[in-house]
Amino acid sequence: MLQFLKELPKVELHAHLNGSLGMDSLCELAERLYGSASEEFSQLCARFTRFDKDSDLDACFEKFAFVHELTSTEEGLRYATELVVREFARDNVQYVELRTTPKANKSYTRREYLQHVIDAIGEARKTYPDILVKLLPSINRAEPVAVAEETVSLALEFAQSHPDLIxxxxxxxxxxxGTFSDFVPILSLAREKGLKxxxxxxxxENPAEIKEMLNFxxxxxxxxxxxxxxxxxxLKSRNIPIECCLTSNVKSGTVHSLEEHHLKRLMEADxxxxxxxxxxxxFDTTLTQEFLLAKQTFGLTRDQCVSLTLEAVQHSFATVEERQSMATKVKNYMDSLQK
Ligand SMILES: [Zn+2]
Known part of the structure; x- marks a missing residue:
């Protein structure tokens, strides 16, 4: 089953750019930025060792801080983006929608941040032509609404110049x-202008906000x-899918165990x-690993894994032609197994 899942041309719809760098990529990024002989690199390696032994939530947060450090320059950000595309390509993901919050620091503005990520995706696609990459700029609800307004304005601008990407x-x-209702006006504007x-x-657990979001x-x-x-x-009546992230939910503590994950309820409710x-x-996982966990925990069959992949194809924001091509890849893979 592992081999089957590994080779299945998968579709990833919920992946944050900064959180998607695995240990190997982080090491490679640090080495490239600092050189393997530098003091910075040795210190970073010492911090890496802790992650191997210990993957509690604190370690996860530290990893996030770490990635932000390493991507705080143009070179770091561009190379990290390329490495993330490589991570998904190596896991045989044929389509990924990456999300990222445009950041501003002394090396780049939010506009430059997005431009660097877009350029790096373009470069990565040359090296990994089998994976289709799309980009969803993120609003961080912990930041002021003014930042969200800038993000949406940039997203709209870049969507004009890169309609196939954003x-x-x-x-x-x-x-x-943050308060969801504060972001409603800018989210409404984004939607009116054609962004998903x-x-x-x-x-x-926040029933009032959940209702508000579902109504919106x-x-x-x-x-x-x-x-x-x-x-x-x-959600079912409106054909809105729920993006289930098993390991993330369990490691971050919002779900107590894999067995209690709501994927089960969603499957039962169809x-x-x-x-x-x-x-x-x-969270030290891959899409292959997430399918494997779903199989081990809820008894997902091969056919159900294929159906879930085809469901992801249909709920992706790719064009009709791109979705057809993705579904064909899955079909061809299944056909190849019959021979
Ligand atoms: Zn997320």
Missing amino acids: LGIDLSGNPGK LVLHCAEI GMSRCGHGTFLTPEDIEL APKVICTDDSGV
């Missing part, structure tokens, strides 16, 4: 911070951990759903 806006960040919306929703609407629901059966029925990694590097 397709939507993500709302993410610490779900305990993916919202991290029901990550924590979205193209896909990130996590959906605390959705009620009625909420799930509502609600639209997709399996995703969220932050494969930080």
Whole structure:
């Protein structure tokens, strides 16, 4: 089954750029930025060792801080983006929608941040032509609304110049911070102007906000951990899929164990759903691994894994032609196994 899942041409719809760098890539990035003989590199390696032994939540947060450090320059950001595409390509992901919050620091503005990421995706596609990459700029709900307005304005501008790459806006960040209603005007504007919306929703128990988000609407629901059966029925009636990230939810503590993951309830309700990694590097997983966990925990069969992949194809923001081509790749893979 592992081999089958590894070779399946998979589709990843919920992946944050900065969280998707695995240990090997992080080491490679640090080596490239600092040189293997430098003092900085030795110190970084000492910190890496801790992650191998210890993957508690603190270690995960430290990994995030680490990635932000390494991507705080143009070179770091560009190379990290290329490495993330490589990570997914190596796991035989044929399509990935990457999300990232444009950041500003002394090396780049938010506009330059997005430009660097776009350029790096272009470069990576030359090296890994078998993977199709799309980009969803993220609004961090913990930041002021003014920053969200800048992000949407940049997303709209870049969507004009790169209509095949920038397709939507993500709302993410610490779900305990910020107020959803504050972002409604700018999210509405983004939607009116043609951007799709993916919202991290029901990550924590907050019934009032969950209702507000569901009323507002979205193209896909990130996590959906605390959705009620009625909420799930509502999403089902609107054909809005829930992006399930098993390892991420368990490691970050919003779900106590794999067995208790809401993927089970979504399967029982026959609600639209997709399996995703969220932050494969930080949580030390891959899309193959997530399917394998779903199989081991909930007894997913090969056919169900294929159906989930085809479901992800349909819920992706790719064009009709791109979706057809993705489905064909899955079909050809299945046909090749019959021979
Ligand atoms: Zn996420």
